[in-house]
Amino acid sequence: MAHEVHKRIEEARAEFASLAEENERLGKLSDRTAELLRQTGVIRMLQPTDFGGYAAQPRDFAEAVMAIAAADPAAGWVAGVVGVHPWELAQMDRKLQEEIWGEDPDTWVASPYMPNGVADPIDDDNFTLSGRWPFSSGSDHCKWDFLGALKGDGSGTSMPVLPPEVMHVVIPRKDYQLIDDSWDVVGLCGTGSKDVVVDKAVVPKYRTVTQDDISNGVAAQRSGRPEALYKLSFGVMFPLGITAATIGICEGALAHHYEIQQSRVSATGVLSKDDPYILRAAAEAASEIEAARVQLIEGISRIHDTIAAGGEPTLQERSNQRRNQVRCAWRAVSALDEIFARSGGGAIRKSSPMQRHWRDAHVGLQHMIHTDGAVYHANSLHNMGLETPQGMIVVV
Template sequence: MTATASETGPAVGDPDVEALESAEQVTRLIAHLDAIAPDLEAEVIGNERAGKLSDRTLELLRETRVPSMLLSKSAGGLGMFPTDALRVLERLCRIDASIGWIGGNWSTTGITLAYFAPETVKELLRKDQPLFGISSAPTGRAVPVEGGYRLTGAWSYGSGDLQADFVICPAIEMGADGKPLTGPGGSPVIRHFTVTHEAVNPKGNWDTLGLRATGSIDFSVEDVFVPESWAVNMSAPPAVADRQVSGGMWVTIPMLHTGFALGATRRLLDELTAFAQRPSSRGTKLADDVVFRAEVARREVAVRSARAFVYETWNDVDALLKAGRPLSRRNVTLVRASMIHIHEVARDLASFVFEKGGGTSLRSGTMQRWVRDTFAGCQHFIVSPIIYPDIAWELMGAPEDLVWGPQGLTSIG
C-alpha cells in the first residue's frame, strides 16, 4: 500500500507552488458549491425517483470541476492534494448524500487515470471530465486475445454505473489453457478492465433503503474486447506517480467515503437542530427538553472529535505526499481507522435522529431521506468495523510482510 513519488517536494525554503494552488482551490470550489446548492437540492427528489442523477445535476457537478480535483494539471485537472479535496467533498456531501456519493466517486478520476499510460489518458479524456464507475469484486473472466482481452462477467453494486461514461470491471485473468493465472502465493491474477457505457448491460436491482439516486446497479458484460492499454492493476502503485495521487487507489478510496460521512453527520445535526426548535402541535419544543439537549451535546462532541481525527490523519498523509515520500503502513492504518470511526458516529447519529424525529422522520421528507442515506452509506464493506482487529494488530506490531488490502491486512505474496 505504499508508493514512491517520481519527484520530491520543493527544496527547503522554496515555496510549494502546487500545494499553495491546491489550498486556494478549496476556497473557490466551496464558494461555487455554496452558490449552486439550491440548484442541486432542487434536483434531489427527481433524482431519487429516477434512481440516478439527472442530466442537470451532472452538468452542475461538471461545472464545479470536482471531477478534476485529483487530475494532474498536465492532463487539464486541478492537481489538488487529498486533504484539500476531502474538504470540498465534505461540503458537497452536506448538500445531498447521493450527489455527494457520485461526486466523491467522480473526484477519483485523477487517481483512476494515474494507472494508465499518457496516451491512454488522452484517449479517455476525449469526453469532458468523464465519469468512471467501478465495482470492487473480481467476478469476471478476461481471456487474452491479440491486442487485448475478451471480458465476460456480472458485477453487483456498480457504484454510479448507470450514468458512467466508462466502467472499470475487476476480473480474473485467464491463461491460454482456460484456467486462471496465478501470482505469488497461488492467488489469482486480478486486473481492472475498462469498458464504455455502451458495453454494459444494466440489470437494475437498486431497490435500496438509501442512496437511491446513485444509479449503483448490478450489470453484466458479455464477451467485450478490451484493448491491452485499457487493462491495469489498481492494487499496485499508480503508473504516473504525481505527488498528489502517489498514495494509490486503496488510500484514495477511503477519502471519498470519509467525505460522505463527514457531510452526512453535519447535515443530520443541522436537520435535527432545526426540527427541535419548531413547536409541536402541542406547542412544546424538543429543544426545551434538558435530557435531549444533553444527548445532542454528546453527539456534537462525537462528530467534532471524529472529524478532528480524520483531518489529523489526512494532514499527515498530505505532508508525506508533499515531501515526495511514500506513505507508511501506519498512515494507511489510521486512514482506515478514522474512516470507520466517523461512520460509526454517523450510524449512531442517524439512529438518534430517526428516534427523536418521531413522525417527521417516519414520513417521506428531508429528515427521513438523510437517515436512510446515512444508513445506506454505512453499509459499504470498506467501512465495516470487521477490520478493527487488523487495525489493532497493526498498531501493536503486525509482521512487516503484511500490507493493507481492501478487506484487511494481507501478505505481500
C-alpha cells in the same frame, strides 16, 4: 482560502437540495444534478492538470464531497465515488487518459472494483472480459467503467490463474450493458448504482492495471507524475470519497434536526428548545460528527504532507488512517441515530429530508470499505509489531 470548487458548491447547495427528492424518485441522478456536479468541477478535483483537472489536495476533495452530500446524499455519494477515479486513471497508460479526457475533460468513469469477472488473455496485448458487477454508482452519466476482474489462465475457459491476480479494467460504454431494474434499494436510491454486464468484450492491455501495482505504488512510479497526490496508496485514497460522503450525509441530517427542533412541540406540550435532553443529545451528536470530519481530513492530510516532504508513510501509519477512516463513518452514523430518534414523528414522513439522510447514511455504512473486522484486526497486529497476513495488507 477555500478551493474554487467549494465556492461553486456553496452557490449550488440550495439547488442540489431541491433536486434530492427527484433523484430518489428516478432511481438515479437527474440530468440537472449531473450538470450541477460538472459545473462545480468536483469530479475533476483529483484529475491531473494536463487533462483539465485540479490535482487538488485530498482534503479539498473530501470537504467538497461532504458539502454536496449534506445537501443531497445521492449527489455527494456519486461525487465521492466517481470523483476518485481520475486519481487512479492518472497512474495508468497515457493513451487511456487521452481516450477518456482528450476531447472532453468532463468525461466520467464509474466502477465497481470487486473482481466479479475474468479477464482472459487472448494474446500478449489483449484480454477478453465477461462478468456481472453490481453497484456501479452514477453509471447513467458515465461513458466508461472501472471493473475489477481476476486474470484468466488463457485457456479460454474463464478459469483464473492461481494464486489469484486481481486486475482493474477500464472499458467504454459501448462494451457493457446497464441493467435498469437492478437498483431497487432502501437508501442512496438516487445514486443509480446499477448492475453492469459484460459479455466477451475485447480489452487492450493498456486499459488495465493490476491491483497490486496500484496498491503498492508501482503504477504511481511508472506514471512519472511528480505530485504527492498520485503517490498516495489506494487503500487510503479509494475510501476517502465514500467516507466523506457518509459524514456529509450525517452533517446534513444534523442541520435538518436543528431546523426541526427550532419550533417543534412534543406530545407533552414541551418546546424542544426547552427540553435539556434533546439539546444535550444534539450537542453530543454534533461533536461526534465534527470529530469524524476532523479525524478523516487530518489523517489524509498528514499522509499527503509526509509524501510531499519526500517521506514515505509506514505501513502502520497507513493502517492507522484506514482504521480511523472506518471508525469515522461509524461514529458519524451512530451520532445520527441519536438525533433521529429524538427528531419526532414528523421526521419519518417521506416529505422530510431527515428520513432520507438517515436511510442513506445507513446504506453508506453497507459499503465494503466500512466493514470494520479485517481493518481493525490488521491494525491491531500492525500496532503490536506482529506479522500481518498478506491478504490483509491490501486494505491499507
